[in-house]
Amino acid sequence: AKPLVLALNWKPEPQFGGFYAAQEAGYFRKNKLDIEITEGGSGTPTIQMLLAGRVDYAIVSGDEVIIAHARGGDIVALFATYQVSPQGIMTHASRGFESIEDVVHGDGVLLWQSGLPYSQFFRMKYAPLKVTTAPYLGGIGNFRNDAKLSQQCFVTSEPLEAEAVGLKVKTFLVAESGYNPYTTVLVTRRARLEKSPDEVKRMVGAVRAGWKDYLSDAVPTNRVMGDLNKAMSAETFSASAAAQHSLIQTTAETELGSMTQERWQTLADQLLAIDVIPKPVKVDTLFANF
Amino acid sequence: MLGALRDWIAEKFPAWIFLGGLLSVWQLVVAQEWVAAYLLPSPTQIFTTTFTLWPEIWAATLSTAYSICWGLGFSILIGVSLALLFFAIPLVRRAVLPFCIFFQTVPIIAIAPLLVIWFGFGDPTVRASAFIVSLFPILANTLTGLQETDPQLRELYRLYRPSPWQLIVKLQLPSALPYMLTGIRISAGLAVIGAIVGEFIAGGGIGSLIDAARTQQRVDLVFSGVLMSSVLALSLVFAIELLSRLLLQGRPYLRKV
């Protein structure tokens, strides 16, 4: 039989550590699953691929799940890797900003990916913005070059790179603003879940086991991912894995990757308020904890 | 002039018919759900979206159009000048031409930070991107046109010891004209795409619109943007065509005697 495809939305990096760990440690195989992980790139439309049935499981962000629902795409969130969104705003420490509000009301340039829901959220919450905004395409080249420039980041990535080259940065989590979607969420089509809930359960189990391993020891998996992604150095891999630890780890009572209706509802309400979705979305069926 | 315009509309008629057919099939495909609407929105949905968001879309289109005209204008200017230079001094052509190909192959996104740092955020980068992407076809076609100038006519002109400038204006450019116009037509389409990619990088215009819509899975809005960019490209091509007809006005270019 053909393997089931799990489509990532970016290259092998620590944010996907658990998935690669599950593959490496054989948890998929142990759960009678044959999984093929495909990496993504700029603009890889994983959610559309999933909806069109081209892949069986995909990694998307929390807001994408809600938006897809609002547009009639019936998918179910199964495992939310980041309990706290790793999205952040990175600034030069020399600017002396104390909060996100300072950043968006300051002068200079703020780079962020146009159309990201949180940028809309900021525009509403902190209106009117004073900072000049421009698209963010990855990398910190422009950040290094301009002391008055702030930019979006994954706190597990860009700030570490900036510090590695000797910059003094101050980073604010987007979550501080009250906008905190689950991130790096494993999803599948509802049809798949209803047809074989058992397979989905085994999938989530394997992923959870993988993440447990990765959180306790990232080194072996990082080596595997490092072979697949030559652009990232071994140091960056371990630094990044360390930085994301607290964003993924849950309390003793809740399991890794589990979600609550309350948080999904908050997200849906926020997206409705900022006009990213045109109508309310029922969140009770849009996720499933296993 | 009016008659020419009327002829021209008549000539474009088949395209409108074909467009109608295409849109009908498209509508059907989506209505029958052969392709899901979240992948490919129906034409009616695209028009509705365009109509609803018209002020934003129109402003974006204007801004993009402006950048395209700049970029393409520069491409024509620099492309034709470079072609003339390369033609006049073969050594320069042999040395530099291969590197013009570099311009074509370097993904704008890869050098985005450089562009932004040199030209700043906003329009200048967009124009630069439109220029970079659209330079080569004009250059290559004009150069070929110059090189293919009838050697017999060249001999004739040389009899009168023209200045290089006269030779260019009175012989080489006229006889390279069909090549140049084709090059410009190709470049026009590329300038549009160059501007949009530039806007992905530097913000503004249709590019930003598409980029944002893409992140929010607004396929309808993405296609609105694509629609407007195609409209821009077609208007450009038609403008070029009309202009060249007015320029030539029945002169039998490149027709042998």
Next chain:
Amino acid sequence: MLGALRDWIAEKFPAWIFLGGLLSVWQLVVAQEWVAAYLLPSPTQIFTTTFTLWPEIWAATLSTAYSICWGLGFSILIGVSLALLFFAIPLVRRAVLPFCIFFQTVPIIAIAPLLVIWFGFGDPTVRASAFIVSLFPILANTLTGLQETDPQLRELYRLYRPSPWQLIVKLQLPSALPYMLTGIRISAGLAVIGAIVGEFIAGGGIGSLIDAARTQQRVDLVFSGVLMSSVLALSLVFAIELLSRLLLQGRPYLRKV
């Protein structure tokens, strides 16, 4: 044949000199820190990186090269066929040609979901992207070439009531040749960029490499990728040139009598 090769190397000599000069200036600019190395790596750094990661880079280059050949091959095939069709049936040209411009102006990134869903991850999407981007120049140039066929020669051939196929093979294609070759040259560069952009989306090859390196501050690796893509484009253009020289071998094409 060997002599032709030697001439050709001699002809390319100025380009090598120019390349040397360019690289020296570049090295100087970076060494003097006029441009920061994290924006523009020095040539030596690019070469070191390329050398260090050679196995990966070489594998990526091969995979991209393969997709480019596919895409460009299809462009030539379909482009020339469409040009012939449009030339033979003007009504079809008037109806369909404007929509070919659409192909050129739609940003691949905007229709990525459609492409990936139709063609799947990896090579097929990359090839499709290379094809889409490189189709129009060949089409437009071949069509212009066909339309510019000397009407006097056309009259001559018609005397002998040739089959349409004969007319194409023995008159129209030979006389459109300089146009076609220029179109192919333009398309070769575009096919490279098309493949790389396709790889941004669908993964694999140099595109993926650049994409990953771009976000990881590995400008040196980004430029390694850009370098390899330019090398690919130049090799293609040179291959086309050599091939066309072998094809023509001293025949005076388009030279009047």
Next chain:
Amino acid sequence: MSAIDVTALSKRFSASEAPVVQNLTFTLEEGQCLCLLGPSGCGKTTLLRLLMGLEKVSEGDITLSPGLIEHMSYVFQEPRLVPWRSCLENVLLPLELTRSNSAGQRDRATALLQQLGLGERLGHFPSELSGGMQMRVALARALVTEPRIILLDEPFAALDERSRFRMQDLLLSFKAELGLQYVFVTHSIAEAVYLGDRILMMDAQGGQRDWRAIDFPARGQALKMTAEFNGIVESYSRLFTDMEIALVENGGRV
């Protein structure tokens, strides 16, 4: 039976301009050869193109004997060679296009070029040939298909007198041996009289100035020395002068 029948034929290129060919009526019998005379720009080439079907008739009619159209050949006023084909390849072109390119015919093409004095130029490209040579290649190209009738537009204008005489006699021999018919445009009255069974002379307005049968018991270069021959030539010469005088009186075009 008549080979070519022309009735009240007129041609105008644009409604606003005067016709280029005006109200021509003549009949050419099977086997007969026709020469066209007339001042430069009078419409000789246009008439030839009309006969070949290269221009549309504006008024009147042209009737060809059935099947003749398939066995017609044409030599343009300029050589019109294909620049990327060698001398021999140019001559082979009609055979390739009419799909009758047998080995025998290749030999025939070579032989023809030899007859026309181009045996050493088979591999040369047109741009490497002299004007007269190019015209001879064009002639060979028209003859290689073994046509029944051939339309020739000043084919020998670029040849020296000796070559010209040789070509004239070659043409006459084709006529005698193969029954080749021709319609021949020339500016040389002597050539017209020597080659034509019929001569059509046009005036500067494209009208029919004179239509005459020329009848010699036999033709050969010696004929040109006879008083009869020179008398006819002289009479045509006078016609030209008359036309010119009439023109000057009318202030008309040349």
Next chain:
Amino acid sequence: MSAIDVTALSKRFSASEAPVVQNLTFTLEEGQCLCLLGPSGCGKTTLLRLLMGLEKVSEGDITLSPGLIEHMSYVFQEPRLVPWRSCLENVLLPLELTRSNSAGQRDRATALLQQLGLGERLGHFPSELSGGMQMRVALARALVTEPRIILLDEPFAALDERSRFRMQDLLLSFKAELGLQYVFVTHSIAEAVYLGDRILMMDAQGGQRDWRAIDFPARGQALKMTAEFNGIVESYSRLFTDMEIALVENGGRV
């Protein structure tokens, strides 16, 4: 003083082929006009191009009188008109290129075209002109710069006899009134004898067959009826025949 001095001139296009022009030596005095005769393909056009500087000399020398090169004009064997320029614009081209395009010269261009019988065709494009008309436009283009010497490559080959005679006399009148010199290639022996102060006759190998001064007290069409004139024509005709016989005996090229 001599206008053109040619010494042991040879031209070969490729080392492997026989020379096209072979060891020519002659001198043309100031004011004299030269006619070139020779079989088709013998190298007449090549010689003319060598004189104009359009081909490089392989061996030997060409010396022009000082300053002459700036006042030379050339008529190619084919019309070579610029297709996108009208008849008048084609004639104005040399004036535009030599930056001497004054109003007076525009009038001169129009007048020239009228003299050549093209007064009604000023706005026509080359593709709308007959072969003979195109050649006349080319002639007007060469004359409009008021050259001191003009090289003509079979300029009247596409003209009827009457027009041809008129053109010949026009050329002679330019010679008499303006002191225009010309080097004239023709296939018509009569034309050469009528127009040349000197005649250079070449053989099929591009060598110098005959070099002669022709001296008539006065020239006019009536001259062509005189016995003296026809005697000279006849003698050249015989030279041609001799060459041909020699060729056939040597199995040489034509």
